[in-house]
Amino acid sequence: MSDTSFFSTTDVGYVRWLTMNRPTRMNAIPLAGWAALRDEFRDFRSAEQRVLVIAGAGDNFCAGADVSGDGTDMLFTSAAVGAQQMRPVGEAATELFEMPKPVIAMVDGVAAGAGLNLALGCDIVVASESVRMSAAFVLRGLTIDFGGTWLLPRIVGLARAKELALTGRIVDADEALRIGLVATVVPGDNLRSTVNELANTLAAGAPLAQRFIKQGLNRSMEWSFEQALAFETQSQAALLTSLDFAEGVRSFQDKRPPSFSGG
Numbered sequence: 001m002s003d004t005s006f007f008s009t010t011d012v013g014y015v016r017w018l019t020m021n022r023p024t025r026m027n028a029i030p031l032a033g034w035a036a037l038r039d040e041f042r043d044f045r046s047a048e049q050r051v052l053v054i055a056g057a058g059d060n061f062c063a064g065a066d067v068s069g070d071g072t073d074m075l076f077t078s079a080a081v082g083a084q085q086m087r088p089v090g091e092a093a094t095e096l097f098e099m100p101k102p103v104i105a106m107v108d109g110v111a112a113g114a115g116l117n118l119a120l121g122c123d124i125v126v127a128s129e130s131v132r133m134s135a136a137f138v139l140r141g142l143t144i145d146f147g148g149t150w151l152l153p154r155i156v157g158l159a160r161a162k163e164l165a166l167t168g169r170i171v172d173a174d175e176a177l178r179i180g181l182v183a184t185v186v187p188g189d190n191l192r193s194t195v196n197e198l199a200n201t202l203a204a205g206a207p208l209a210q211r212f213i214k215q216g217l218n219r220s221m222e223w224s225f226e227q228a229l230a231f232e233t234q235s236q237a238a239l240l241t242s243l244d245f246a247e248g249v250r251s252f253q254d255k256r257p258p259s260f261s262g263g
């Protein structure tokens with residue numbers, strides 16, 4: 001399989017499933033795969049689908065960047081060349097962070113390095129009981145990338161983030177749930193059905209409201225309370241004029257599930 005065909009997508013109603021297809025390498029992402037991942041996120045942003053599920057083929061989510069060579073073949077000739085190669089990594093992470101639609105990570109087996117941060121960059125992480133997570137960069141002589149420097153301390157706290165990142169140790173399902181790396185842990189046999197149910201629940205939600213909710217929560221730790229109130233005022237004012245708000249009120253009065261159009 002070539003680098004350009006590393007991902008496959010399947011649309012089921014309003015849900016898009018994005019699968020990393022390199023199971024023999026635990027779905028480690030090849031060098032050209034980061035630009036492809038960025039492009040997949042950009043394509044989904046403009047698609048009619050409302051929810052994205054990211055999964056890995058086989059028994060693992062993603063082992064991070066592919067470093068399957070002997071090490072010397074991964075070295076770059078200068079820091080400038082290294083920075084150029086890192087650009088699509090940052091672009092993919094940014095596209096995921098700024099995605100206005102809900103994104104679910106369906107995590108089975110290994111999620112390590114950038115694979116861990118790919119999962120953490122999603123809005124909701126659902127994991128199997130066999131999940132093994134690791135901020136493994138330090139074990140390869142590297143620092144954190146794919147947004148993990150920002151994501152990890154906000155999810156688990158600064159002290160825990162330092163411990164995980166400086167040791168690169170493996171976190172099992174029970175600990176991942178306890179410290180907040182994942183939202184839910186389910187038996188492996190139930191993983192896909194659980195994620196599918198969650199994805200369809202999110203797909204039935206109000207798209208404009210979901211977009212503002214994501215924007216507000218993603219920026220909340222950077223804002224003062226007054227800035228958060230200002231954002232709430234502006235976004236709520238816009239939503240109060242929307243078709244989805246009118247449908248939400250009508251459905252409540254009619255005692256039926258809402259049917260949101262995104263308008």
